[in-house]
Amino acid sequence: MTSVHTSAQEQAARSIARPGWAQARSGFPESAERPIVWSMLSRALSVPLILGLVFFLPAVIAAQPGSGVRDTAYWLQLVLTCYAGARLATMILSTRRRLLQGVFWMFVYIAMGVAPFAQVVIGQTPTPMVGPRQDLITATAMVLVGCAAFDLGALLASRRPLRRRTPSTRSPGQGPAVAHPLRLRLLVLLAFAASAFYVMKLGGPSVFFSSRQEINETVAASGVVSEGSNVGSAFVKGFGQVPALLALLFYTRRLATSYRARRTPSTAVVWVALVALNLVVNNPVSNARYWFLTVLMAFVFTAFPSSAAIYRVVLATGVVGALVVFPYADKFRYDDEAQRPAQSASVFEPLVTKDYDQMVMFANTISWVDTRGHTYGRQLSGSALFFVPRAVWSGKPEDTGVRVGQWMGLRMTNLSAPLWTEFWVDFGASGVIGGLALIGYAVARTDRRYALAVTRAGPGPGSVLAVAAPLIAGYTFILLRGPLLQAAGKLAIAALCLLLISTFKEQRAARRR
Numbered sequence: 001m002t003s004v005h006t007s008a009q010e011q012a013a014r015s016i017a018r019p020g021w022a023q024a025r026s027g028f029p030e031s032a033e034r035p036i037v038w039s040m041l042s043r044a045l046s047v048p049l050i051l052g053l054v055f056f057l058p059a060v061i062a063a064q065p066g067s068g069v070r071d072t073a074y075w076l077q078l079v080l081t082c083y084a085g086a087r088l089a090t091m092i093l094s095t096r097r098r099l100l101q102g103v104f105w106m107f108v109y110i111a112m113g114v115a116p117f118a119q120v121v122i123g124q125t126p127t128p129m130v131g132p133r134q135d136l137i138t139a140t141a142m143v144l145v146g147c148a149a150f151d152l153g154a155l156l157a158s159r160r161p162l163r164r165r166t167p168s169t170r171s172p173g174q175g176p177a178v179a180h181p182l183r184l185r186l187l188v189l190l191a192f193a194a195s196a197f198y199v200m201k202l203g204g205p206s207v208f209f210s211s212r213q214e215i216n217e218t219v220a221a222s223g224v225v226s227e228g229s230n231v232g233s234a235f236v237k238g239f240g241q242v243p244a245l246l247a248l249l250f251y252t253r254r255l256a257t258s259y260r261a262r263r264t265p266s267t268a269v270v271w272v273a274l275v276a277l278n279l280v281v282n283n284p285v286s287n288a289r290y291w292f293l294t295v296l297m298a299f300v301f302t303a304f305p306s307s308a309a310i311y312r313v314v315l316a317t318g319v320v321g322a323l324v325v326f327p328y329a330d331k332f333r334y335d336d337e338a339q340r341p342a343q344s345a346s347v348f349e350p351l352v353t354k355d356y357d358q359m360v361m362f363a364n365t366i367s368w369v370d371t372r373g374h375t376y377g378r379q380l381s382g383s384a385l386f387f388v389p390r391a392v393w394s395g396k397p398e399d400t401g402v403r404v405g406q407w408m409g410l411r412m413t414n415l416s417a418p419l420w421t422e423f424w425v426d427f428g429a430s431g432v433i434g435g436l437a438l439i440g441y442a443v444a445r446t447d448r449r450y451a452l453a454v455t456r457a458g459p460g461p462g463s464v465l466a467v468a469a470p471l472i473a474g475y476t477f478i479l480l481r482g483p484l485l486q487a488a489g490k491l492a493i494a495a496l497c498l499l500l501i502s503t504f505k506e507q508r509a510a511r512r513r
Contacts, residue, residue, distance in 0.1 A: 101444060139365075178503060
């Protein structure tokens with residue numbers, strides 16, 4: 001009896017000394033740690049968070065001075081903002097980390113909710129709306145319907161159980177994807193070689209700390225860009241940046257989750273070298289803000305794979321950063337000649353004059369489609385076959401945002417084409433509903449598998465999904481903002497790198513701590 005009592009005391013002491021120890025040993029995610037404490041914390045945060053996202057911020061925007069009309073577009077936009085705010089609050093307060101779904105709703109709340117609502121109230125838009133007001137009403141309604149379809153797909157995914165095999169019943173080759181140690185080292189060599197070529201092709205590291213405009217001008221003068229095609233420059237830039245980021249993420253996960261890796265000097269040396277490499281090719285000075293946001297978010301979620309607090313802080317502070325910091329973080333961007341200067345005294349003026357043109361571009365895309373009809377898959381096929389040069393495919397579709405901008409008569413055609421517009425151009429309302437429902441289903445399934453991958457009972461430090469999911473989460477902003485043709489290149493390179501280093505065989509050494 002004494003020994004049994006002592007054993008129970010020791011186990012309780014371990015659980016207190018290391019919160020979540022018993023749950024982790026049993027395979028439960030870290031979000032189950034200290035449920036009583038988090039329950040009290042969630043109750044304290046839920047009321048102000050829901051009131052702030054769903055009621056307070058929309059009410060403050062509605063009270064802003066402006067010439068906006070309180071018509072159907074106004075009320076639909078208000079409903080969309082409140083709906084997205086409620087869903088974002090649900091993601092933040094949930095005891096389960098829904099990484100991809102949380103990022104999706106953060107984008108929708110900011111770029112398709114708050115910013116367009118401010119534009120409707122103030123009566124100004126970042127780019128001109130060339131069509132009738134009815135097209136803006138249709139665009140807002142379709143975004144709202146698409147969000148509902150996304151939720152429906154996620155709900156269906158939650159009703160389907162995940163297939164889980166125990167190690168004793170798992171056949172060879174049926175385990176979760178992990179990074180093969182030798183192939184991971186080859187990825188590191190590829191990262192240094194490709195990034196070195198990229199740096200030397202552009203004239204040395206100093207160029208990467210000048211400006212984004214100088215980077216693009218140097219790429220244009222380097223000879224990798226052919227007339228009418230950007231495939232060459234996309235591959236040089238993609239391979240110069242993506243393998244370096246992926247290698248850093250894998251080594252970061254090893255250091256964050258493996259005690260053995262932290263005691264290995266060679267792992268730390270390689271990690272430091274990869275950090276220095278990424279500071280050159282993926283720094284915020286010479287890269288687009290959306291790409292640096294991808295790098296930052298992927299690194300944070302990889303470095304803190306099982307931290308529910310980090311997940312909630314990122315989603316909560318992301319809203320503030322997008323509204324306050326992001327519009328002013330464009331010191332190294334081009335001057336937007338196509339944007340009209342706002343004359344409003346509202347504190348929400350940056351949402352009118354800067355980056356958030358997604359809703360108005362959806363309305364302009366609807367007007368464009370009305371003049372030429374739907375393309376029935378042609379536009380999406382151009383994004384899927386992005387790697388085919390225009391010299392080979394003379395009729396290759398251009399970016400949706402570029403095509404709409406040219407039709408509008410704008411000189412600056414670097415315009416957004418949110419995912420809703422890509423589905424609308426090809427298949428109309430049915431494409432938006434079906435496409436968003438499929439994405440919601442896939443995203444929810446990925447979130448559930450990611451939650452298992454980052455537990456101590458998961459596939460270990462070499463888990464591919466534990467690295468791929470944070471990368472996709474960060475890249476979600478680029479995919480949702482669009483155009484897809486521009487976003488497809490780096491995503492395909494990342495998928496190729498992950499495929500080359502992945503193995504589905506049991507790697508006992510990779511699972512050691």
